Amino acid sequence: MTWTSEEYGRSHEGRVGVLLEDGTVPKPVCIDSNSGASGWEVRHWSVYDGAATYVPRPRAHVLHAECSCGWTGTRHTVDWTAAADLAFRESGLATAEQCEEDWDTHITAVGNTTVPLPAELEELLQAVAAAIEHLGRDAPTAALKAARSLELIAQRTAYWPARDARDHELENVAAALGLNLDDTRGLLARYGRWSPYG
Template sequence: MLEVFVEKDETWTSDEYGRSHEGRVGVLLDDGTVPKPVYFDSASGSSGWEVSHWSVYDGAGTYLTRPKADVLRAECSCGWTGTGHAVDWTTVGEAPFHESGLPTAERCEDDWDTHIRDVADTTVPLPAELEALFQTVTAAIENLAQDSPTAAIKAARALELIAQRTAHWPALDVRDQDPQRVAADLGLSVDAARALLARFGGWHPHG
């Protein structure tokens, strides 16, 4: 009997890279193939939905046996895949797969975390003094929020205005550069980088 895991496909994102590097736990069967989503009927039987969360691949099922996961691995929307971690079905016992397989799934998330750090290392670096300044400003606004939340909001709004003013011309400068290179420097997909430039530059992203 599946519970919450039928409701959504769990994914991971970072604040900086968003859906450009959206991670999830992927599944491989014993023949090395990626299984199709599992279809579940609704309670009324009039409709249903497809689920690809790793926990549904438990080899169970009343009328139609579901595929059984052999390996779990981290996957990213950028196309990266992590090391495969074999599922040890000999130690499962009576526990449902979404419980017994959780340690393996967490190893996949750790792999994705490492991937995100690797992505950060490939992006264009910022000067150390600017990074330090960002940390100082962040701490100052967080402290300000404890005394005056509205002042903290005003400070955050000031940062938004600074970002818009200072990024406008740089966005125009790089608009005609190689989209792949710009996206790689920012750690984003080409579409996400294009949308970011459009927002700062003030043009339509598909214009």
């Protein structure tokens, strides 16, 4: 289970992280297949329940949000006493949801560090989005044409800014957009119409 936002995608992909009592990150848990011939590795927080299976599973001590950018959230200690006989995927769900809320707060903070748009342009973009959504309820084909027009506008208007941004430090451009270096490189290449591998 991972979380992403439309604006930042994989640059800020979140998940629930697990820490053991000694503060270490557990290895993935190997789940056997029904045939017993092979299995697969799972890192979902709910498998760290300390179950005495064929290969005993580690028991989570802390759940916390993690982001692909390296950020980690508040550590929430797992209350195994309150869990009683519930499966961890049920007893730990509220804590996992708190981790997602922590990640949401992180994404808001990321947005606050990016380059701001002029207020009038932000309002205009929101108005256009709302107008297309409204149009889509009555005339879906027209809404698709409008969305396609936006794609064409983006390609046309972002060409020179992407080329100009290429002259700046990639780290600074990435920070201004809230993206990682690879995603920034790909975005500039797409709008500037050059190969990201060149």
